[in-house]
Amino acid sequence: MSSSYYITTPIYYVNARPHLGHAYTTIVADSLRRFHELLGQRTWFVTGTDEHGDKIVQAAEAAGVTPQAFVDGVSGQFRALWPKLGIRHDHFVRTTDAAHKAVVQAFLGRVHAAGDIYFGEFGGHYCTGCERFYTEKELEDGLCPQHKTKPEFIRERNYFFRMSKYLPWLADHIRKHPDFIRPERYRNEVLAMIESGGLEDLCISRPKSRLEWGIELPFDRDYVCYVWFDALLNYISALGWPDGEGYDAFWPGEHLVAKDILKPHAVFWPTMLKAAGLPVYRHLNVHGYWLVRETKMSKSLGNVVDPLAVAERYGLDAFRYFFLRDMQFGADASFSEEALIARINADLANDLGNLFSRVLSMAAKYVDSRVPDVALDGANLSEDDKVLLELAESAVRNYVQLFDNVRFSQALDALWELVRALNKYVDVQAPWALFKAGNMDRLTVVLRLMLECMRKVAVWLWPVMPGTAAAMLEQLGQPLPASERFGSAPAPERAEALRWDELTPGAALAPSSNLFPRLEAPAEQKEQGEDRAAGKGKAGREKAGQGKSGRENNAGKACAASPETPGEASFADFQKIDLRVGTIVAAEKHPDADKLLCFQVDLGEEAPRQILSGIAEHFTPEELVGRQVCVVANLAPRKIRGRVSQGMILTAEHEGGLSLLAPGGLVPGGSRIS
Numbered sequence: 001m002s003s004s005y006y007i008t009t010p011i012y013y014v015n016a017r018p019h020l021g022h023a024y025t026t027i028v029a030d031s032l033r034r035f036h037e038l039l040g041q042r043t044w045f046v047t048g049t050d051e052h053g054d055k056i057v058q059a060a061e062a063a064g065v066t067p068q069a070f071v072d073g074v075s076g077q078f079r080a081l082w083p084k085l086g087i088r089h090d091h092f093v094r095t096t097d098a099a100h101k102a103v104v105q106a107f108l109g110r111v112h113a114a115g116d117i118y119f120g121e122f123g124g125h126y127c128t129g130c131e132r133f134y135t136e137k138e139l140e141d142g143l144c145p146q147h148k149t150k151p152e153f154i155r156e157r158n159y160f161f162r163m164s165k166y167l168p169w170l171a172d173h174i175r176k177h178p179d180f181i182r183p184e185r186y187r188n189e190v191l192a193m194i195e196s197g198g199l200e201d202l203c204i205s206r207p208k209s210r211l212e213w214g215i216e217l218p219f220d221r222d223y224v225c226y227v228w229f230d231a232l233l234n235y236i237s238a239l240g241w242p243d244g245e246g247y248d249a250f251w252p253g254e255h256l257v258a259k260d261i262l263k264p265h266a267v268f269w270p271t272m273l274k275a276a277g278l279p280v281y282r283h284l285n286v287h288g289y290w291l292v293r294e295t296k297m298s299k300s301l302g303n304v305v306d307p308l309a310v311a312e313r314y315g316l317d318a319f320r321y322f323f324l325r326d327m328q329f330g331a332d333a334s335f336s337e338e339a340l341i342a343r344i345n346a347d348l349a350n351d352l353g354n355l356f357s358r359v360l361s362m363a364a365k366y367v368d369s370r371v372p373d374v375a376l377d378g379a380n381l382s383e384d385d386k387v388l389l390e391l392a393e394s395a396v397r398n399y400v401q402l403f404d405n406v407r408f409s410q411a412l413d414a415l416w417e418l419v420r421a422l423n424k425y426v427d428v429q430a431p432w433a434l435f436k437a438g439n440m441d442r443l444t445v446v447l448r449l450m451l452e453c454m455r456k457v458a459v460w461l462w463p464v465m466p467g468t469a470a471a472m473l474e475q476l477g478q479p480l481p482a483s484e485r486f487g488s489a490p491a492p493e494r495a496e497a498l499r500w501d502e503l504t505p506g507a508a509l510a511p512s513s514n515l516f517p518r519l520e521a522p523a524e525q526k527e528q529g530e531d532r533a534a535g536k537g538k539a540g541r542e543k544a545g546q547g548k549s550g551r552e553n554n555a556g557k558a559c560a561a562s563p564e565t566p567g568e569a570s571f572a573d574f575q576k577i578d579l580r581v582g583t584i585v586a587a588e589k590h591p592d593a594d595k596l597l598c599f600q601v602d603l604g605e606e607a608p609r610q611i612l613s614g615i616a617e618h619f620t621p622e623e624l625v626g627r628q629v630c631v632v633a634n635l636a637p638r639k640i641r642g643r644v645s646q647g648m649i650l651t652a653e654h655e656g657g658l659s660l661l662a663p664g665g666l667v668p669g670g671s672r673i674s
Ligand code: ME8
Pocket: 009, 010, 011, 012, 013, 014, 020, 021, 022, 024, 025, 050, 231, 232, 233, 234, 256, 257, 258, 259, 260, 261, 288, 289, 290, 291, 296, 297
């Protein structure tokens, strides 16, 4: 592993405001940089704006301002957005910066002096949208394949870069370095592009008579540099090439782009570097498009999503998590609020949030919210504990390896294996039972082990969800250092993955946690959800049994199997039902349903549960607060009229109306009914 890590995003055109696609690339770059920082590497992260070329001139004209005023404005919007999305770049490069211009001219001078730039006449189909010439062969029905517009045929004298000279070397380099361009599908695409023989020398100038808004060629003042040749050089101008400290420390780095700009990054850029005698980048990481309603975002279709609005509505870290989890890196993915909400509820509220909430509430009850002072050595670990530790170690190892290979979705899934295993471990170890039995030795081991594993989860989530990770670590009594950087503390990945006694014994834990409250589904989904909850239709019933934890699964099956008139139940069937005594601590009418009451019921767990019951015709909410009731505690959660009900209150129907079942005398909340 190299001691330094340099990551870049494309520098974005300033002819449009930043949207969801730009936010994705930049958030991924930020996560990658944080991940490598966590591995103990020295990191550098550059993003910026691409401000020259025809497109910008046209956009400025349309806005009625000078190109400079125009680019200053939009570049400022990009720069202002990134911190709001939790992005911490080290340098923001602009192609109109004097330092960048000087680098472009120095680079052009070097390649020209080496004889790889020549003057010639050229006729081609020019697409303003792409800022490039197309050959006849590349057009589709005479139209630009990207923009579906008719390019203008232009014949003019220009400067050319001898790109074709370096193509055999490039093909060889790609073959010898399988992850130079990744994922593989793009590597194959580039090899096919080179092998097709369709690539020629690259026209790298525009006569000033046609375009003035660019960087002047150092060897001919009548020409400006082609926008792509200029833009690609940002990756080294940002490091102060040729003799800046940053260049020495961080080049070669790696790039992150979407598939739309594969060719300039996979063909133009490495051949440019080779011609100038510079090392090529380590990896080109290529992702697909975020689609909205199955199409690429575009202003004219009116489906452009504002990333800040999404982050403000659903929470920044949840949004970042969704981005990395829902896109298989390399393939296209569909963005929708429904998908975002489903992901937040399943992974963050149910799995992760619930884990923190349960364990911290138990720690509050049983160990006075202190990290138990107990060593996790072989002697006091049970078989279950050892299995959990092994699973945790392999989950973290897989996470690190997958993340490093830009397979973010699979990496997070690997980490979630640990989150899910922890939730299961709580169910199986039943700390409440250990407490009741006075088995504090075992209880402290169980709690400490879970807290240590939760710390692992928090640390490794930091690249993706920095704010949440900081909150989780704080809740675990291990606040991040004020600088909020892991980089300063060397954390070689294996040592980090294998260490288990990082928490400070006696450190104060948060008494409770509410990291990710469940979100409501949008209106149209709500209907479907209610149908499912009410068990209408086969699909609904089947879905009810698809809960993630074993507890939900069992309950789901019990639910689906419940016939109109109960037949004989085996003892094993009966044992599946978890009946408990609960105390109603709060009650209110459901705002949208006359017959429903919503209760908060204390079942001796970390927090009261919400349970809905259709008994509003028989009771007022006020008269029930403080009453004890019998509850089916392991019923799969159901959504009823927009609210989740986590259990069922048992009643007896009789001629006189309805009675609540209750124990004969006052008993502790959560007492088992058998
Ligand atoms: O191409 N899904 O700038 P650009 C995912 N200036 N990512 C998307 C996306 C989508 N729907 N839409 C845009 C340029 N992106 C040049 C780059 S680099 C030397 C010069 C992201 O503003 C993605 O990263 O058109 C894509 O490659 C980039 O924005 C294109 O940005």
